[in-house]
Amino acid sequence: MNSRLLLMLLLLAAALGGVAAAQDKGTVNPKPLPPLANPNDPKLGAKELFGRKVLPTAGPPRVIGFYAKGCIAGAQALPINGDTWQVMRLSRNRNWGYPDMIALLERLSVKAHKDAGWPGILIGDMAQPRGGPMLTGHASHQIGLDADVWLTPMPDHRLSREEREDMSAVMMVRSDRLDVDTKVWTPGHLAVIRDAAQEPRVERIFVNAAIKKALCREATGDRSWLAKIRPMYGHDYHFHIRITCPAGAKQCETQPPPPEGEGCSPSDFTYWFSDAVLHPKPPTEPEQPSHPMTLAQMPADCRQVLAAPDARQ
Numbered sequence: 001m002n003s004r005l006l007l008m009l010l011l012l013a014a015a016l017g018g019v020a021a022a023q024d025k026g027t028v029n030p031k032p033l034p035p036l037a038n039p040n041d042p043k044l045g046a047k048e049l050f051g052r053k054v055l056p057t058a059g060p061p062r063v064i065g066f067y068a069k070g071c072i073a074g075a076q077a078l079p080i081n082g083d084t085w086q087v088m089r090l091s092r093n094r095n096w097g098y099p100d101m102i103a104l105l106e107r108l109s110v111k112a113h114k115d116a117g118w119p120g121i122l123i124g125d126m127a128q129p130r131g132g133p134m135l136t137g138h139a140s141h142q143i144g145l146d147a148d149v150w151l152t153p154m155p156d157h158r159l160s161r162e163e164r165e166d167m168s169a170v171m172m173v174r175s176d177r178l179d180v181d182t183k184v185w186t187p188g189h190l191a192v193i194r195d196a197a198q199e200p201r202v203e204r205i206f207v208n209a210a211i212k213k214a215l216c217r218e219a220t221g222d223r224s225w226l227a228k229i230r231p232m233y234g235h236d237y238h239f240h241i242r243i244t245c246p247a248g249a250k251q252c253e254t255q256p257p258p259p260e261g262e263g264c265s266p267s268d269f270t271y272w273f274s275d276a277v278l279h280p281k282p283p284t285e286p287e288q289p290s291h292p293m294t295l296a297q298m299p300a301d302c303r304q305v306l307a308a309p310d311a312r313q
Contacts, residue, residue, distance in 0.1 A: 023237055024137070026091035026165035045292025049306055050132030054093060057130060057308035061098055063143045063245060063252040064131075064301045069293065070253070071302040072131035072144040074311070078102050084109035084120035086154055088164050094125040094134070098144040101126065101243055104199055105147060108241075111195040112153075116188030119156045122169070124148035124238055130305050133293055143252065145245070148238045149196070151189060151211075169237035173210045177278050180214040190218055196241055197225035204258060206232040206240040209272030216264035226262040231272045251301065 033052050038044070050071070061074035075096040080087040085105065087095045105123060112118045127144045128134060140146050150169040159167070172189070174181045193215065197205050207215075209231035219226060232240070245252035271277060295303060 023168050025168075026089040028091070028161050028165055030091040042294060042296060044294065045133070046295045046298055046302075047133040047135050047292055049295060050128055050130055051135040053128065053130045053132075053306065055129050055310040055313060056096060057305055058311040059308070061144075061246075063098060063145065063249045064305065065143055065251065065299040066253040067143055067146060067242065067255065068140045069297075070131060070143040070299055071305045072096075072098060072127060072142075073305045073308065075127065075129055075131065075144050076102050078105060078123060078126065081158065082106060082109060082120070084113045084154070085123055086120065086159055086164070087123045088150065088159075088167070089124065090161065090164055092125065094128055094141070095123065096129050096131075096144060097126045097147065098243075098246060100201060100246060101145055101147055101241075104201065104241070104243065105149075108149070108192070108196050108199070109154075112188075112192045115195055116153070116191040118153035118188060118192065120154035121192065122150035122152055122154050124150055124169075132298070132302065132305075140242075145243045145252075147241045149192075149241060150238045152237075153188070171236055173208050173236040177210060178213075178273060179210050185214060187218070190215055193229065193239055194219070194225055196239070197228045199243075201243040202228060202241060203244045203255060204228055204230050204242045206230050206235050206242070208232070208234065208236040209269055211236070211239070212263070213269060216262065223262055226264060227258055227260065229263070230258060231263075231269070251299065 036044070036048060039049065056075040057073045059074045061072065061076065063072055064070050076099050078087060078095045078097065080090060080095065109121045112121050125138060125141055126147045127141050131142045131144055133139070133142060151172050152169045170184050172180055172185055193205060193207070196202060205228055207229060212229050212231045215229055216226060245254045
């Protein structure tokens with residue numbers, strides 16, 4: 001399989017992996033996962049290993065691998081509360097990332113308050129303490145350079161733990177899936193997404209095609225940021241921010257830049273609004289279960305990340 005085809009498959013898997021579980025509720029009393037009977041089984045999915053790590057490694061931050069196939073050492077946690085942000089679904093323990101991503105989300109929250117008039121932003125999944133594949137919900141978010149931001153403004157009060165686990169984001173897309181729902185979509189949503197896209201380190205922002213359509217229609221002035229807005233399956237309750245590899249991170253595999261142009265022509269939406277995408281037919285034959293990525297299939301240094309001592313808390 002050539003590298004270009006592999007990249008396309010990984011990106012598709014990364015997008016599809018976040019659709020089903022994005023709005024799953026959490027629990028106030030998460031229980032530890034049971035120990036693995038044979039953690040050295042070469043056929044064991046790497047997600048079982050990374051999903052059991054509750055703390056990051058000690059030492060400086062280091063990104064290893066690709067967004068959908070890698071890990072992170074020395075990850076930092078986004079504090080669960082800030083003046084203009086709050087972290088959701090605390091039971092998932094996915095508010096970890098590279099320091100640059102932490103700083104970007106903090107900046108974006110301030111801009112959302114200023115430019116959209118929101119009290120702040122709600123942060124969904126980022127990465128696990130050591131990155132890597134997750135037990136549920138995503139194929140990407142593995143190297144601390146991805147983050148989900150809810151398209152629901154932060155309330156003007158501190159959310160309780162119960163609210164953070166039970167509250168759902170607002171659906172932004174109309175029931176026919178062809179445009180945004182004007183009852184809930186506001187100019188503030190455009191302002192927040194634009195603020196994120198205008199961050200220099202942001203490589204892509206994934207949104208539902210209907211949201212991209214609305215942004216194309218409503219954006220005024222400088223529209224160059226629209227090139228970073230990429231239609232993707234799901235992403236109708238939140239938008240997904242992806243940033244570039246850190247400078248000098250030789251083990252980080254970057255993604256090719258998005259195509260030139262705004263991506264706002266009718267032909268750019270033909271696929272996304274096709275009947276096959278909006279109303280997919282059920283498979284004629286039962287789907288074969290997929291085999292999870294094993295540790296041997298990941299970058300070699302991810303084995304060291306798993307074995308490294310916990311950072312002091």
